[in-house]
Amino acid sequence: MVKFITAKEATHFFKNGQTVMIGGFLNCGNPQDVITEILKTNLKDFTLIANDTATPEDSRGKLVVAHKIKKAIVSHIGTNQETVRQYNAKEIEVDLQPQGTLAERIRAAGAGLGGILTPVGLNTLVAENKQIITVDNKQYLLETPLKADVAIIYATYADKFGNLAFHGSTKNFNVLMPMAADVVIVEAENISEQPLSPDNIVVPGIFVDYMIKKENNGTD
């Protein structure tokens, strides 16, 4: 059952070298408060799984600037010039993934699948060192599951049972990651005592371990 904690308390659930998923897409639907607290600690050497590394001033982007990310498994780094700089200087390892493949790999982990077959990336650098499997005379890449030790998730609405719902384009990876991480920490803008409508819940509370009332009510 979900426990309500502070962002500072959330830092206790991280260890150096862990794999951390962080929801959000560029400047939208980003958790911020736990990251702010992590920046005050000596935690480091994380492998980040996220859509992108945002900007140097925003969310997971700040973890890159603070050299807390050893490796980034993301679809895009172009919006964060510090990630690009560290990548060119070989200070960070970057494993670029097609965005849809990244989403499917996270889902596969959460759904207990051994992988999925996708046509995306065939005949490109993405196919290197990957198994090609033929189904019905068509070739596909075998993409394997991606899971994390901890996930930091944004939600617009939550209830005391840990159920989540979202406004606008904040669903992005926030919907997928809670099933694919051992420990799930949610920063919610609005937390209600009353249960959310069971018809409209997007992430069931059973996937959420810890809930934080988000300090800043913008998305960043």
Next chain:
Amino acid sequence: MVKFITAKEATHFFKNGQTVMIGGFLNCGNPQDVITEILKTNLKDFTLIANDTATPEDSRGKLVVAHKIKKAIVSHIGTNQETVRQYNAKEIEVDLQPQGTLAERIRAAGAGLGGILTPVGLNTLVAENKQIITVDNKQYLLETPLKADVAIIYATYADKFGNLAFHGSTKNFNVLMPMAADVVIVEAENISEQPLSPDNIVVPGIFVDYMIKKENNGTD
């Protein structure tokens, strides 16, 4: 863009021998009106993809009774004694699928995947004639996509743009099938002129071709 038609007009989109997906789980979230009209026609020899064959009196179960189903790809037939009888008498072909595998195969078709790797069915009859693929030293069955010519779908709420939402346990396979069929016909209980809330839409209208105002406002 979605077209509004009658259940009778919907029968024009079927041909003998087609593969038809029908949403619903036992007695819940079942489309009925199009099936009632199909029963009045000479249409036959369908391959049915559905969770189950319901009961002899309900929805897709009636198509079995009327001998319109040549083959059923379902997870369960035990609730329809007529399916069981036809199966034992070799009047119908039944391809039993683990329910979660059935859902994943339908999703794979809709999502453009070549298949998924699942541990479900290993070391059982389900594994017969299937490719076994090893990932990270664990074995998985390769399950391939399932698509349909036409899907008949139930929805509780719809808007004039074809967007769908659901009440209660009616989501079941109704949410998955619209992406996996060439022609998608929806029977909706409530159709509003006003758009549904973009935050709460479960099936986007771009997956829906034809919409029928459901005659009977129960689920069956």
Next chain:
Amino acid sequence: MELTKEQAQEIIARRVAREFKDGDVVTLGIGLPTKAISYVSDDVHIIVQSENGVLGVGAYQDDSNRDPHIINAGGFGVTINDGGCFVDSLTAFAMMRGGHIDLTVLGALQVDAEGNLANWCIPGKFTPGMGGAMDLVVGTKRLIIAMEHTAKGAPKILQKCTLPLTVAHKVNTIITEKAVFEIINNKLILREISPYSSLDEIRQTTDAEFIVDLTA
């Protein structure tokens, strides 16, 4: 002691109920496993998942709250508890396969000393289909088989299942009206003898080798 079917089922359901821990997310097979809910103690709150897409299954509906849009996996009208939610079939099974269910209780046609389970098909006689059973058993953190010890006098706990399997090597615990077994590393271990049975009777009605270790 000769028990009626009803008595046997109540004994099993009461014993199963003791396996639920506060906060557990559980999935229960239709019939006997579902009956266990009635006997869960008041200080234990569990979240019941139903494969048709209900998380937080509540009591059966009555005349005060009929809603044909809410059923459990057996097709019966149920309510949903506060904090529950409805999901589609894909998500319901992702929950199971992905290891998000703490405990699954199912019936069986046969179960064997290696933890194999058969509960979906008697070739040539009765093949209702596996429904969600194969998915349920693969991902659950713990699998309990709750069933009467014998069927018309014939043992259901065997050295090796003869019917088509639902899953191999996954059963953790077997609860019958006569006994509780655990299966660890492909070994069947007798853990409890019901007050209504005896070691002798269990030996006579169990067609598998087992270790007796009542200390755990």
Next chain:
Amino acid sequence: MELTKEQAQEIIARRVAREFKDGDVVTLGIGLPTKAISYVSDDVHIIVQSENGVLGVGAYQDDSNRDPHIINAGGFGVTINDGGCFVDSLTAFAMMRGGHIDLTVLGALQVDAEGNLANWCIPGKFTPGMGGAMDLVVGTKRLIIAMEHTAKGAPKILQKCTLPLTVAHKVNTIITEKAVFEIINNKLILREISPYSSLDEIRQTTDAEFIVDLTA
């Protein structure tokens, strides 16, 4: 005729706009492809999908409707049209990969006579990542590349791409300020010569063999 960058981009955007059919679901790359929307005729209603999970992208936000929770794939605040909806990233990409997008318009670093596209990586120099581009191009029913004909004078339409590919054999149409090409069965076919260009100029600035067939 020498065009400014702005003029070239407007010509391309106007030409791209004519490719949209009423009811089309389209995905547009950031920058030039997105500009085409401004020139769609009033009787053509398209549904714009954005990979970050918006279906039915509307106008950019202004002071009357700021909402930081709604952005497009470029990170800019946008509105959502009536009938639109928000989805998660998994669903957004299932739409693309699953063949549910009628038309995709993207920019390119290079495109070649076999329909290969390179637009995500210049090894050792500039690797922003593929983002959603590889998924976008695989499943779309039709793929249009909209780009300036050359980059600093150097051809971008080649016999064979030299940069790492985004996708192989998928480009259907190339629209530049000078020309419109189609690619059919690995053959590059010149379909239109812009009023601001000539066949000679196109030959000089295109580093690929092409068939001239202006009749289609």
